[in-house]
Amino acid sequence: MTTPEQNKALVLEAFDALFNKRDYVAAEDFWSERYIQHSAHIAPGRAGLFGLVRSLPDTLRYEHQFVLAEGDHVMLYGRFSGQGSPAASVAADVVRMENGKLAEHWDVLQDEATHAESASGLPMFGDHFPPDR
Numbered sequence: 001m002t003t004p005e006q007n008k009a010l011v012l013e014a015f016d017a018l019f020n021k022r023d024y025v026a027a028e029d030f031w032s033e034r035y036i037q038h039s040a041h042i043a044p045g046r047a048g049l050f051g052l053v054r055s056l057p058d059t060l061r062y063e064h065q066f067v068l069a070e071g072d073h074v075m076l077y078g079r080f081s082g083q084g085s086p087a088a089s090v091a092a093d094v095v096r097m098e099n100g101k102l103a104e105h106w107d108v109l110q111d112e113a114t115h116a117e118s119a120s121g122l123p124m125f126g127d128h129f130p131p132d133r
Contacts, residue, residue, distance in 0.1 A: 004069035
């Protein structure tokens with residue numbers, strides 16, 4: 001059994017290994033072979049996720065703003081940038097852990113708004129807006 005604190009650390013390390021370092025061998029140790037993918041943007045399983053990341057530019061980066069955990073679920077709020085589109089994607093990712101591995105995933109993605117696009121006048125991520133596109 002892992003604690004919520006251990007789960008948070010594992011998920012952050014997993015996201016860094018896959019999205020920032022592109023270390024697929026290390027990522028295999030974090031993602032379950034029976035990984036279940038609920039995202040509308042990613043093909044099924046661990047192979048679908050790894051295939052998507054392989055297809056994206058090497059400039060892809062993930063940074064998190066906060067991470068929450070309860071029991072075997074971890075929620076990240078973060079930003080994917082450098083993925084080849086004009087806007088970064090702000091994401092809420094929910095991961096279910098099982099036996100110390102990422103076993104199941106859900107996400108909500110939205111293009112990051114510039115200051116001109118923000119109805120609230122506040123940035124979606126961090127304390128400043130991205131440059132206008």
